[in-house]
Amino acid sequence: MTIKETKIMNQTEPLIFEISSPGRRGFTLPTCDVPEKSITNFIPQNMLRKQEAILPEVSEIDVVRHFTRLSQMNYCVDTNFYPLGSCTMKYNPKVNEESARLEGFTNLHPYQPIEQCQGILKLLYDLEQILKDISGMSAFTLQPAAGAHGELTGMLIIRAYMKKQGETRHKIIIPDSAHGTNPASAALCGYEVESIQSNASGLVDIKKLKDSFTRDTAALMITNPNTLGLFEKDILQICKIAHDAGGLVYCDGANMNALLGMARPGDMGVDILHLNLHKTFSTPHGGGGPGAGPIGVSEKLKQFLPVPRIEPKDNTYVLNHDCPNSIGRVRAFYGHVGMMIRAYTYLLSLGKEGICKVGEFAVLNANYLRHKLEKYYDIPYGKICMHEFVISAKRQKKKGVSALDIAKKLLDYGFYAPTIYFPLIVEEAIMIEPTETESRETLDAFATAMIKIAADIEQQPEVIQKTPKTTPISRPDEVKAAREPNLTGCPRMQVFSNLLIIIRATRLQR
């Protein structure tokens, strides 16, 4: 198989303010059909805006071309293999988009009378039941807006549970391989974070866990499979240690794709689990959201779930706000319903067998790729992996080529880069997650590129260091971006310069 550099992307696009021209407009509103009065009849002058907002003045086709061209400056799952470890960039089925756009869902107001919302409430309730089935948890709330929001909700539940037990535990234990959101969520809740070092196999160190998990510890926050893509084989013992010390186990479900149909966190003894609908359940990542981070809990924690709860009542569904032990509300309304519709569509499509195949082929694809690369790159942990694996570019680093350089070279070959420099416990980490929606041929092509890069590093490392070359921009100056923050396009200046152009043009005409 040969691998070629490709140059297919749009290379440049001005800012929308730079194509603004006085008097142009991209949308016409209906004319006012009620008797129009002066605004000051209704609202005193001192409550009104002094200076109008300088928004762009562009035609409809300007807007269409601008955003279409911008879109052509992105790699995405629909154009390129996107092996971004920990993010599960699987294919986003189009039928999901179709169902989420049904007018009976999109144009539904959250405060409409409950009898007008029975279709959506049934869908949400059924989705909760399916997630319970897949994860082995006792109850779900779909409300959290993203994984990190699910973590926060989970931490609040832990605090409420401990308070009800009459305990004031102030510590959360988190392995050093965890996602950054884990300690950040615990800290946001006022918890002190204790990081524990992983053992030589990259797993939770049982002895250290036993020693650290004291009566001050509210919970262990664990990711399984962990961020190295390894299944915590001592998970049953880990949960027992936490429970024996009167604590709880929170599981970050970012890596749930590996477990679909293979094993259930609820059966492992996990007390709280968050799922990422935008990872495991195929809802699109949207360039950074919206996601959705439902959380599942064990029976004893059900009472603490955020309000409102969706409940069946006499053949209908209601929203119950009256839950005295609930942590309260974690957001307005009921959550990212649009994403839930997509996930529900996906789960109905897949069914029981499909779900099991996801876990199976996610693990198969990752191991296949791992096998193809293991001769060329160091793989510090494990002999097999679950849905992802982490290689180290430390061998390549000796030639002066870093994980970052390798990532950038992959862009030239038409692949999005894997996650790099995470987890923190691997030197020059490159974290690869192929997902189940990629074919053997795509994996072969990616492996060929990685192997060629490894060979080129031996021969001419400087070539790899100067990549990427085919992309709309070369490597950006990130230091300049942080030292001299320029965070807005300053349209006032733009209007001024456009005016100058007009003035000059008029002078010329004279």
Next chain:
Amino acid sequence: MDYIPNTERDKEIMLKEMGIPSFEALLEDIPKTLRQFSLALPHGISEPEVLKILKELSERNASTDKCISFLGAGAYEHYIPSIVDHLAARSEFYTCYTPYQPEVSQGTLQVIYEFQTLMCELTGMDVSNASMYDGSTALTEAALLSIRLKEKNKIVCSRAIHPEYRQVIRTYLKGLHTEIIEIDSPEGTTDIERLKKVVDDKTAAVLIQNPNFFGCIEDMGAISNITHKHDALFIACVNPISLGILKPPGEYNADIAVGEAQVLGNYLNYGGPYLGFFTVKKELLRKMPGRIAGKTVDSNGKRCFVLTLQAREQHIRREKATSNICTNQGLLALRACIYLCALGRTGMTELANLNIQKSHYAYERLCTLNVFEPAFKKPFFNEFALKAKGNIQVGKVNDYLLKKGIIGGLELSRFYPELGNRMLLCATETKTKESIDRLIAELSKI
């Protein structure tokens, strides 16, 4: 349908190449006891079968397309230009992730930069982030910022802020040793005399929504002055559509302006996903939560955009980060960006004007009937509260309207027990004179 391209034949070839006897060998780390379960989930079905089920479910809802709705209260019906759906449906936008590799993510990064610029223009603030989950969490993160920055633990909050937003603040702040003091608004706007007495040097921030939950416009300038006398942050929670005409937070010296930008080209979606926005004065830049895009140059000197100031964020700072937020509302910020570009400079002013004209027409007509009287007498933007006259009950009025295909207002007693028999009605540009007149005609029969 399972979307998995590899077949059993591929699986065999792959296992053989790996020298692995069977797939089960790859699961050897999973304890056997965990492998013994069966799923209750039914069998998978085809696309037409799935769509049939989803269509049936969607049709069991009564959408605002089928009725005339006067509901607002934090989620608003506005017309969405066709280009918003068409452009946001480009999969280059919706199937990529947070732009970690700027070289192949300039589309998303420039969109964020333009979104930040547009939000700053609209609010009159200096800096915007890339988005928050929704209005309620944006407001809560603003309160958290003030507590961290000022190292004080008292939050003063108007009771005329959306009740669900206040509930979220309470949830987040519970256990953080913070005092939340709520100020009533007996006349429809925050009681400024009471506020003056409550705000003191222990106050980290004062939170006000404008227009507030009752639709009334607050005296933001006066409250801003009171707040700043006590070295507290003034946090404004605003409706971006209103800023086409109403005074923006930058003009009354707000320190942080947040809000719900669902109104900018996003559907009602039964409450989500929506779009929180977060803007600040430049002094607070490095205290901000969330992603921020910045302009820089590449190694050839070409202008480009990157995610910047990441030293605030969880993936770098872990437990010391300014927030735990990671995934935000990228695609909805894109929609807002397209919406604002399409409406443009004159469009946003016209849109705000239409909202004022329609709501005031509805209000004036409604007040001529024998059914309602005004609940408050304060200037408002596009929603207003009415009180039922005599022994008329708002619940019954709504039931009656529903039978006529009209969704009436939100009963305020749901959140404010003391405001019994009052409802909050909203009329945006989507309400034609004909639809408002129909409401009046139906009500005049009572």
